[in-house]
Structure formats: C-alpha cells, structure tokens
Amino acid sequence: xxxxxxxxxxxxxxxxxxxxxxxxxxxxxxxxxxxxxxxxxxxxxxxxxxxxxxxxxxxxxxxxxxxxxxxxxxxxxxxxxxxxxxxxxxxxxxxxxxxxxxxxxxxxxxxxxxxxxxxxxxxxxxxxxxxxxxxxxxxxxxxxxxxxxxxxxxxxxxxxxxxxxxxxxxxxxxxxxxxxxxxxxxxxxxxxxxxxxxxxxxxxxxxxxxxxxxxxxxxxxxxxxxxxxxxxxxxxxxxxxxxxxxxxxxxxxxxxxxxxxxxxxxxxxxxxxxxxxxxxxxxxxxxxxxxxxxxxxxxxxxxxxxxxxxxxxxxxxxxxxxxxxxxx
Ligand code: UT7
Numbered sequence: 001x002x003x004x005x006x007x008x009x010x011x012x013x014x015x016x017x018x019x020x021x022x023x024x025x026x027x028x029x030x031x032x033x034x035x036x037x038x039x040x041x042x043x044x045x046x047x048x049x050x051x052x053x054x055x056x057x058x059x060x061x062x063x064x065x066x067x068x069x070x071x072x073x074x075x076x077x078x079x080x081x082x083x084x085x086x087x088x089x090x091x092x093x094x095x096x097x098x099x100x101x102x103x104x105x106x107x108x109x110x111x112x113x114x115x116x117x118x119x120x121x122x123x124x125x126x127x128x129x130x131x132x133x134x135x136x137x138x139x140x141x142x143x144x145x146x147x148x149x150x151x152x153x154x155x156x157x158x159x160x161x162x163x164x165x166x167x168x169x170x171x172x173x174x175x176x177x178x179x180x181x182x183x184x185x186x187x188x189x190x191x192x193x194x195x196x197x198x199x200x201x202x203x204x205x206x207x208x209x210x211x212x213x214x215x216x217x218x219x220x221x222x223x224x225x226x227x228x229x230x231x232x233x234x235x236x237x238x239x240x241x242x243x244x245x246x247x248x249x250x251x252x253x254x255x256x257x258x259x260x261x262x263x264x265x266x267x268x269x270x271x272x273x274x275x276x277x278x279x280x281x282x283x284x285x286x287x288x289x290x291x292x293x294x295x296x297x298x299x300x301x302x303x304x305x306x307x308x309x310x311x312x313x314x315x316x317x318x319x320x321x322x323x324x325x326x327x328x
Pocket of ligand 1 (some may be wrong): 038
C-alpha cells in the first residue's frame with residue numbers, strides 16, 4: 001500500500017435539477033385550487049424561497065443522481081471505470097432495495113465499484129462525504145463518487161402548507177480522489193435519536209401496504225431552533241479539531257433549508273453574509289442534495305476556487321447534523 005496517499009480531495013463536482021421550475025406564485029395558485037392558502041410574500045418572508053424544481057412523475061432519484069454523477073465525473077476528468085466506490089445519500093430512494101447507488105452504478109457503467117446508500121436525511125451528503133473520506137484515507141478507495149439526490153416532492157403532503165412549500169427535487173455530486181495533500185481536513189458527525197419526532201416520514205411498506213404515515217411531518221419551529229444551535233456548535237468543533245480559525249474559512253456552505261437559518265448562523269459565527277453560499281432561494285430545500293448543489297453552483301460561478309477552505313454543513317431528520325472542512 002502506498003502510505004503517501006493519506007487524504008481525499010474533491011476533484012470535481014456536478015449537479016442536476018429537474019427542468020420544471022415552479023415559482024411561489026404558481027405553487028400558491030395550484031394550492032388555492034384545493035382551498036389551501038399561501039402566498040409568495042409569506043414564503044419569501046419566512047424562508048427566502050422563491051422557486052423550486054419539481055421532478056415529473058416517473059423521474060426517479062437514481063435518474064437525477066446519474067445525471068449529477070456524469071457531470072461530476074466530467075468535471076473531475078475521470079471516467080466511470082476509475083470509480084471504485086459510490087455512495088448515494090437519499091431519503092427518497094427508488095426502491096426499498098436495491099440501493100439507489102447500485103442503480104446509479106449500473107447506469108454510469110462503474111461495474112464492480114462498491115455501492116451503497118446513506119440515510120441521514122438532510123445531513124445525508126455530509127455523512128456520505130465523511131464516509132467516503134474514511135474509505136479513501138484507509139486506502140480502501142482511490143476514486144469515490146459521492147452523491148446527494150432526492151425527490152422530496154413524492155413524500156410531501158400537498159395539503160399541508162407548513163411543509164409542502166419548502167422542498168424541491170434535485171441532485172448534486174462530487175468525485176473524491178486519493179491524494180498526498182489535503183483535501184478534506186476534518187469532519188464530525190452527530191445525531192440525537194430522541195428528537196426523531198420533530199422531523200420524520202414515519203411510514204413503511206409492509207404486508208403489501210403502506211403502514212404508518214407516508215408523508216413528511218415537521219415541527220418547523222423546533223427544527224429551526226435545533227438547526228441554528230447544532231450548526232453553530234458543529235462549525236466551531238470541526239474548526240477546532242482542524243486547528244483552523246473560523247475567520248480562515250473562505251466559504252460557509254450549510255444545508256439550504258431557510259435563509260433565516262443561514263442568516264442566524266452567519267451572525268452567531270461572525271461570518272460575513274458575503275461568505276455564505278445561498279441557493280435555497282432558487283432550489284428550495286432539496287434535503288441531501290442541497291449541500292452538493294450549493295457547492296457545485298459556487299464552484300461553477302467562480303466563487304469557490306482551488307485553494308479555498310470550505311465548511312460544508314448538514315442538519316436534519318434523525319435528528320442528525322455534521323460538518324466537513326475541506327481545502328478545494
Ligand atoms: O431540512 C430540514 C431542516 N428543516 C428546516 O430547517 C425547517 C426549519 N423551520 C423553518 O424553516 C420554519 O419554522 C418554517 C418556515 C417551517 C415556518 O416558519 P415559522 O416562522 O416558524 O412559522 P410558523 O410555523 O410559526 O407559522 C406562522 C404562521 C402560522 O399561522 P398562525 O398560527 O400564526 O395563524 C401558520 O399557520 O404561518 C402560517 N403558515 C403559513 N401561512 C401561509 C404556515 N405555513 C404557511 C404557508 N403560507 N405556507
């Protein structure tokens with residue numbers, strides 16, 4: 001084994017959003033037809049969301065993930081044959097099994113690569129990236145594809161205005177390659193399973209039927225408070241572990257749930273808003289896809305550059321949260 005290959009670097013990124021864009025006004029008009037009252041003003045004031053991409057019926061998580069993966073491979077200058085590990089973070093998999101990662105593996109033609117899903121809801125990408133980083137650092141992978149992909153529109157109760165206006169569909173991906181220089185500098189993951197009830201989709205398929213509640217349910221205010229608290233703590237911890245001052249982080253890329261959460265967090269961390277990547281306005285909350293979508297957008301528009309230090313953060317159902325600090 002080559003002992004110099006100790007780190008994992010993000011060698012490329014890619015994303016994919018369904019074509020159909022639904023503005024707040026269009027969504028409000030659709031909901032009004034069913035007697036549900038909402039408005040662009042409420043959604044923008046409370047969340048910062050202006051539109052979301054929604055997948056057509058029949059478009060699956062694996063289809064979105066495959067497109068994002070192809071873009072990331074191209075960006076990294078590698079082929080599917082180079083990939084030896086695929087991890088998909090999703091809470092809306094195509095099937096109970098096989099994993100969405102196996103479906104992506106077959107689609108892109110990365111035959112033989114290890115493939116599995118990670119289920120940590122909106123923290124999923126940060127969990128998956130940390131897992132892939134561990135594989136690379138242990139010498140078990142040289143080229144990993146890490147994807148966050150969701151069709152959350154499938155698990156929304158479109159009669160619940162408190163949740164259905166908040167989410168969108170999409171996928172983002174990165175290629176992680178072994179390198180003798182960092183790369184991912186530090187990571188930390190946490191969960192508090194006693195908080196399951198504040199954000200869950202507590203249904204299952206059993207005995208040929210859906211049992212329990214098939215829809216996402218959320219205590220918005222409880223999640224909001226928890227999110228700001230844990231993201232603040234986690235950011236400080238991961239920087240402390242890495243021996244890096246928060247002021248040396250070039251870009252904060254947190255899970256995109258609500259622009260108010262991002263503003264609170266930035267204030268707590270004393271991070272100027274110009275250094276926070278925001279995509280929730282155009283993508284809404286895409287759960288596990290939100291962080292790689294935001295990272296890819298900021299790389300492609302030239303804000304995140306080689307040599308920059310980025311702090312990626314996830315938070316969501318479980319309750320789960322975590323941070324990855326990486327040099328690009
Ligand atoms: O991805 C996982 C992480 N998820 C999150 O981080 C979400 C965190 N939570 C939030 O972002 C916010 O709590 C929400 C955006 C979900 C809600 O914002 P809020 O400021 O906490 O509003 P609220 O739930 O306290 O509701 C305020 C009012 C209520 O009316 P009353 O009781 O004051 O008359 C709601 O019924 O707003 C009403 N409301 C709406 N009105 C128009 C709730 N949803 C809507 C809506 N349109 N879509």
